[in-house]
Structure formats: structure tokens, C-alpha cells
Amino acid sequence: MTVHPLRLAVLTRNLEPGRFGTTVTEWFERQADRHDEFKPDLIDLSAVPLTDLPDRIDEADAVVIVTAEYNHAYPGDLKTAIDAVRRPWYAKPVAFVVYGGRSRGLRAAEQLRLVFGELHAVPIRDTLAFQETDFTPTANPAAPADDPATPTGEPLDPTTPAAATALLDQLAWWSRPLREARATTPYPA
Incomplete structure (x- = not known):
């Protein structure tokens, strides 16, 4: 039996050079690409x-x-994008990689869980x-001359790649049976 790689949509808001979100997104995409189960599809x-x-998202x-x-939640343009999809979210596993401020973005993840629960x-x-x-600073050619470093590259905490692998393992565990279920039985929403 041939097992096809899982298609993983990595959905982000903006991949401008020099932005911290770009650093996080590119690092996570590398982790997903190294994972045996997934073939990532970066969606900016x-x-x-x-x-x-x-x-x-349907694919x-x-x-x-x-x-x-953003303001103890997630950005409005992300909400617009989520709402534009609707049915393809049904019975689809979703994980979160968040960043920012004291909470490290966790308040955004909390609210996103509520939204995605509502979307089945x-x-x-x-x-x-x-x-x-949390990331190593490296020279950034897009940064102003008085700000020669921006977080890029790899996380400083050596356990972070293992945490990413654990998240991807859980996502793969849910993805295969849900892919089969969606293919054989329409979701009753």
C-alpha cells in the first residue's frame, strides 16, 4: 500500500523580508519540510x-x-481569510504557530481555537x-543601518525543534484518518 504524503497548508499573513513573522514562518516551513509525513504548501x-x-485549503x-x-487576539485580515473559506475547514485538523508580546501570541491561539471549533x-x-x-539575531540587509540585526535563523532553545516535531506528529495522527473519512463520507454539517 502506497502512503501519499500529507498536504500541509502553512497559512501566514505576510512574508516581507525583515519581519519576525517571516522568520517564524520560514523556520516552521523548514521543520514541516523535514518531517517525513508532510509536503508543505506555503500560503501568503x-x-x-x-x-x-x-x-x-480544500486540497x-x-x-x-x-x-x-494583535490586541489580545489575532489580526482582522486573518479573520476575513478564515471566513472566506467556510466548508473546506470541515473535519480538517488545524494547528497554530503564534508569536508576539508577553503572551508569545497564545491569546491569538486561544481565540482561534474557538473560531475553528465553530467551523467544525x-x-x-x-x-x-x-x-x-527566542531566535538568533543575524545581519538583515533589509534593516535600517542603525538596526543591523533582526531575529532570523533558528530558535535559541534547543528543545524547540522537538516541540515542532511533536506538533507535526499530532497533526499527522489526525490528518490521515480525517482525510480518509472526508473522502469516504461527507461531513454532516
């Missing part, structure tokens, strides 16, 4: 029309949302959460 909301988003076996915390998706319990100080 600033570059993908909302009309294309439902098809990309995915699982989704990871990478977002900042399956939010994964574990979350990866970061602050800018």
Missing part, C-alpha cells in the same frame, strides 16, 4: 487572492496557521509560541 495571504484560498490534509497576536475543524491542542528574543 498578502499574495494569494481570497478567491483562491478555499481551493488551497490540504491539514493546516497550520502562523500569526501574530479539529484544532490541535499543542501550539508553538514565540517572542522575537
Whole structure:
């Protein structure tokens, strides 16, 4: 029996050079690409029309949302994108990689769990959460001359890659049976 790799949509808001969200997204995508189970599909909301988003999510076996915390929640453009998809979220496992401030973005993840529960998706319990100080600083050519370093590269905590692997393992565990269920029996929503 051939087991096809799981398609993992990595949904992020913006991949501008020099932004911390870009650092987090690119690092996580590398982790997903190294994972034997997944083939990542990076979706940059600033570059993908909302009309294309439902098809990309529908084709995915699982989704990871990478977002900042904004005003103790998540950004409005992410909410617009989530709402533009609707039915493709049904019975789809979703995980969160969040960042920002004292909470490391965890308040965004809490609220996203509520939204995805309402959308009949399956939010994964574990979350990866970061602050800018969690990554190694490296020279950034896009930064102003008086700010020559920005967080890029790898997390400083050596246990972070293992935490990413654990999250991806849980996501894979949910993804295979839910993919089969969606293929054989329409979700009753």
C-alpha cells in the first residue's frame, strides 16, 4: 500500500523580508519540510487572492496557521481569510504557530481555537509560541543601518525543534484518518 504524503497548508499573513513573522514562518516551513509525513504548501495571504484560498485549503490534509497576536487576539485580515473559506475547514485538523508580546501570541491561539471549533475543524491542542528574543539575531540587509540585526535563523532553545516535531506528529495522527473519512463520507454539517 502506497502512503501519499500529507498536504500541509502553512497559512501566514505576510512574508516581507525583515519581519519576525517571516522568520517564524520560514523556520516552521523548514521543520514541516523535514518531517517525513508532510509536503508543505506555503500560503501568503498578502499574495494569494481570497478567491483562491478555499481551493488551497480544500486540497490540504491539514493546516497550520502562523500569526501574530494583535490586541489580545489575532489580526482582522486573518479573520476575513478564515471566513472566506467556510466548508473546506470541515473535519480538517488545524494547528497554530503564534508569536508576539508577553503572551508569545497564545491569546491569538486561544481565540482561534474557538473560531475553528465553530467551523467544525479539529484544532490541535499543542501550539508553538514565540517572542522575537527566542531566535538568533543575524545581519538583515533589509534593516535600517542603525538596526543591523533582526531575529532570523533558528530558535535559541534547543528543545524547540522537538516541540515542532511533536506538533507535526499530532497533526499527522489526525490528518490521515480525517482525510480518509472526508473522502469516504461527507461531513454532516
